[in-house]
Amino acid sequence: MFSLLRSMWLVFLHMFHKRETYQYPEEKAPLPARWRGRIALTRDPDGGERCVGCYLCAAACPVDCISLQATEAPDGRRYPSFFRINFSRCIFCGFCEEACPTYAIQLLPDFEIAEYDRQNLVYEKEDLLINSQGKYPGYNYYRVAGMAIGGKDKGDAAKEEPPVDVKSLLP
Amino acid sequence: MEAHFWWVIGGVLFVLLNTAAGLIWLERRMLALWQDRYGPNRAGPLGLFIVLADTIKLFFKEDWIPPFSDKVVFVFAPAVVVASVLMSFAVIPFGPNILVADWNIGLLFFLAMSSLGVYSIVLGGWASNNKYALLGAMRGASQMISYEVFMGLALMGVVLLSGSFNLREIVEAQRGMWYIIPQFLGFVIFLIAGVAETHRLPFDIPEAESELVAGFHAEYSGMKFGMFFIGEYLGVTLVSSMIVTLYFGGWLGPAFLPGVIWFVIKTFVFISLFILLRASMPRPRYDQLMEYGWKVLFPLSLLNLLVTAAVKLILTDNLK
Amino acid sequence: MGPAFYIAGAVAILSTLMVITRFNIMHALLYFIVSLLSIAVIFYLYGAPFMAALEVIVYAGAIMVLIIFFVMMLNLGPQTAGDEARWLTPRIWIGPSILCLVLLAELVYLILQPAGTAGDVITVDPKAVGMSLFGPYILAVELAGMLLMAGIVGAYHLGRQKKKIVHRFLERTSDV
Secondary structure, eight states, X not given: OHHHHHHHHXXXXXXXXXXXXXXXXXXXXXXXXXOOOSEEXXXXXXXXXXXXXXXXXXXXXXXXXXXXXXXXOTTSXXXXXXXXXXXXXXXXXXXXXXXXXTSOEEEOSOOOOOOSSGGGGEEOHXXXXXXXXXXXXXXXXXXXXXOOBTTBOTTOSTTOOOOOOTTOOOO | OHHHHHHHHHHHHHXXXXXXXXXXXXXXXXHXXXXXXXXXXXXXXXXXXXXXXXXXXXHHSOOOOOTTSOHHHHHHHHHHHHHHHHHHGGGOOOSSSOOSOOOTTHHHXXXXXXXXXXXXXXXXHHXXXXXXXXHHHHHHHHHHHHHHHHHHHHHHHHHHHHTOSOHHHHHHHTSSSOTTTTTHHHHHHHHHHHHHHTTOGGGOTTTXXXXXXXGGGTTOOHHHHHHHHHHHHHHHHHHHHHHHHHHSOTTOOOTTSOHHHHHHHHHHHHHHHHHHHHHHOOOOOHHHHHHIIIXXXXXXXHHHHHHHHHHHHHHHHXXX | OOHHHHHHHHHHHHHHHHHHHOSXXXXXXXXXXXXXXXXXXXXXXXXXXXXXXXXXXXIIIIIHHHHHHHHHHHTOXXXXXXXXXHHOOHXXXXXHHHHHHHHHHHHHHHHHSOOOOOOOOOOXXXXXXXXXXXXXXXXXXXXXXXXXXXXXXXXXXXXXOEEEEEOSSOEEEEEO
């Protein structure tokens, strides 16, 4: 009985506490940097697309909302010819971000993507691709990978030794 | 006199229905206050127009009568709760001259009407022909019948002290001292029984959202649900004003304010208490509720009645 | 005896007829409640407000709720209405109704007797009821009290819970 009265009193005292509400449209709640919100495709420091079209994100997606088609540029860089995310199916689990080997696909702290028309929630590549490096600035996949592309031959990557010349006997 | 009478009826109806609607807003704001939130604050100043928005919403919702229900009873049930509660207000003295019916059985009339209010729950739950609604209705029936007993017994203490069933005379008899002091036990029992009688939140097991979806009004929609909704708030207002009338001197108060204002202030204090109860209490289990009623409140109310009668007898004998 | 009496009386008779003829038990009970309420109104008109209030509280408010409660518990829904319709054959109802007609004829005969005129309506307030209950009728009150006491003891006995104790070797029941 006494505990009931005590809890009533404590609840009553909450009248004088500060209110925790964020008045949303005017006052935005501070989102943490690793908040899983809108999905975006990021770019290299030098402006190229990070995505190499490996399909790992589409394979990891539990609701199958990612679809893409990989293709290859003349200089040897692989990229997706289209990249489509259906946000009306996306559950923002972040598995695609974890699966991505090149840090290309990233979930950003932004949740305001509501639409009146469901079809508008299907984002194409031009909607997804942003002009930023996202959460991993300075990372350039092709500069650390051993693959040869136009302007960067084998052995030119960071911390990579020149390839061994198998036709020579010299050490 | 005749004209005054109709003005009183119209005024009481107008104020009561508006109060009941306003309680939608008040309850949500108060709950928000006690939970460190804001509550409805967008529509209109302080969010007051939420009442209007809610009403419009209720009116324009589809008024669905389930094909498997007993249609006549289904439509009839929500009217009972509002009608019975509004009838009870007829005997409450809101001010020195503001009283609809000056009956010498006022208190009994209140009990009679509150006992008729059970039918809305029982019939609504039964007519819905839905197992959750039926369970809610059965719980509601047993809860309200049980708590009516202690309610009546707790009121008898006041009747003994004042020597009348007439609420106006009961208020007049409290000029020297409010009955909260000699009848504190009765007040506590009446308060608990009143919460159970209006099936408000600590004792809302007829509708218990988490276990019975919405209990007896699970099948109701539109304005029929609105009737239950308004009936509940009217019930809260009714029990609050009964507490004020019986234990806190009704419209009596220092003379710098008119009696009606005192009545309204006191009533709103108790309405806020109801909301505070909702904000802070967990819902008891069904058998706990019944055990608490019959094993704790029932003996206590009998004891209260007995002691009051004995003291009254001794005092009157001494006076002779 | 103003029009109020005749209206209340007509409502009482009509609703009581409906109680007998409805096949759906819940509808019959609802009409029964209306009948009780109209009888309460008649009590009030004849200067017994206390009786009227008690009629509503006890009969309409408590006993009928209990009956409805049991109807709900036994789940006598619209399904049983068909049974009722089959059972209500003239063979069943003709006997009781003849007896009722005899009683009615007797009542009409008594009413038509030019007996002494009924006195004016005297309002009996709760205090008078109490005084007469604990004055001349104290024996009846005591007897009713004893009967209720027996009822309470019986209810306690029936409602007592036996706790079943299951042990590895022995099972027994004990009072809580």
